[in-house]
Amino acid sequence: MFTVTSEIYGENNYQTTRDGGKVVSRFRFVYPDSEAKLARITTDKDGDLEVARPRRGVIELEHSEATELRLVGLQVWRGALLLADYLFSKKDEFSGKTLMELGAGVGLTSIAAGIHNPGRIYCTDVDLGCILKLIRGNVQRNSQLLSGKISVLEFDFLAPREDQSQDLVEAIDNSDIILAADVIYSDSLTDAFISVVDNLLERGRQTRRHKTIYMALEKRYVFTLEDCDSVAPMYEYLIRQTVNKPWNMEHLPLDFPQYFEYDRCKQLILIKITGR
Numbered sequence: 001m002f003t004v005t006s007e008i009y010g011e012n013n014y015q016t017t018r019d020g021g022k023v024v025s026r027f028r029f030v031y032p033d034s035e036a037k038l039a040r041i042t043t044d045k046d047g048d049l050e051v052a053r054p055r056r057g058v059i060e061l062e063h064s065e066a067t068e069l070r071l072v073g074l075q076v077w078r079g080a081l082l083l084a085d086y087l088f089s090k091k092d093e094f095s096g097k098t099l100m101e102l103g104a105g106v107g108l109t110s111i112a113a114g115i116h117n118p119g120r121i122y123c124t125d126v127d128l129g130c131i132l133k134l135i136r137g138n139v140q141r142n143s144q145l146l147s148g149k150i151s152v153l154e155f156d157f158l159a160p161r162e163d164q165s166q167d168l169v170e171a172i173d174n175s176d177i178i179l180a181a182d183v184i185y186s187d188s189l190t191d192a193f194i195s196v197v198d199n200l201l202e203r204g205r206q207t208r209r210h211k212t213i214y215m216a217l218e219k220r221y222v223f224t225l226e227d228c229d230s231v232a233p234m235y236e237y238l239i240r241q242t243v244n245k246p247w248n249m250e251h252l253p254l255d256f257p258q259y260f261e262y263d264r265c266k267q268l269i270l271i272k273i274t275g276r
């Protein structure tokens with residue numbers, strides 16, 4: 001069977017443990033509030049300088065290390081860490097908003113969101129390979145970190161809209177911010193994701209609860225003889241298919257701090273989408 005492996009496992013030591021079939025890794029981060037503390041120099045009552053240490057935390061996740069393409073959600077991908085960094089950097093702006101993650105994989109980004117957001121987070125994915133059960137287990141595993149409530153729901157981009165559960169429809173209507181990390185990796189999935197975005201923006205207009213979508217992705221370059229060049233087919237397909245959409249699509253600068261440990265490579269992209 002052809003399998004794929006997320007590059008991040010080879011780039012950092014996530015202190016992975018393997019127990020029977022269970023693989024668990026530790027994704028370390030620093031809390032954003034530690035930046036402000038570090039910038040302040042204080043002295044103790046004897047006048048000695050106090051050295052501020054960053055406050056550290058860990059999200060512990062059960063996941064797979066290699067999967068067939070159909071089950072890539074069981075792994076952790078770089079986009080999830082980029083989006084988690086972005087949420088940490090915007091924690092005050094997003095506080096009190098309701099967030100929904102699409103194609104959440106094993107739940108890293110939603111759990112990161114729940115660390116600072118006291119509101120509701122809907123963590124969704126297509127239920128392949130018992131992924132929803134895995135996410136629920138990971139949410140439980142990290143419950144001591146969370147200030148918000150994470151609800152896990154199925155959202156399949158390919159399912160007809162009329163088949164969406166009542167819970168999902170309510171969750172969509174209650175959401176302000178939509179997150180998606182590394183969710184496009186075939187033309188058909190990209191088309192389905194684009195329809196989902198259209199639908200979310202339309203529901204936002206109808207209910208007057210407008211949605212802002214943040215999608216992270218890693219441009220994956222391949223050399224093709226046809227192009228005689230390195231091209232990023234998935235990214236280029238997304239841009240081609242959305243060029244005439246009534247969307248504002250803004251490529252955000254990646255100038256926010258890095259709180260999680262991973263290689264923030266130059267192929268990473270963060271896009272903000274709103275309706276026009």
Ligand SMILES: C[S@@+](CC[C@H](N)C(=O)[O-])C[C@H]1O[C@@H](n2cnc3c(N)ncnc32)[C@H](O)[C@@H]1O
Pocket residue numbers: 072073074075076077078079080081102103104105106125126128131155156157158180181182183184189
């Ligand atoms: C590369 S993984 C990314 C997972 C996670 N966001 C991350 O970055 O670690 C792609 C995600 O898209 C999800 N996905 C695939 N087909 C889907 C579908 N039809 N509807 C919703 N999500 C889907 C997968 O289950 C998986 O979670």
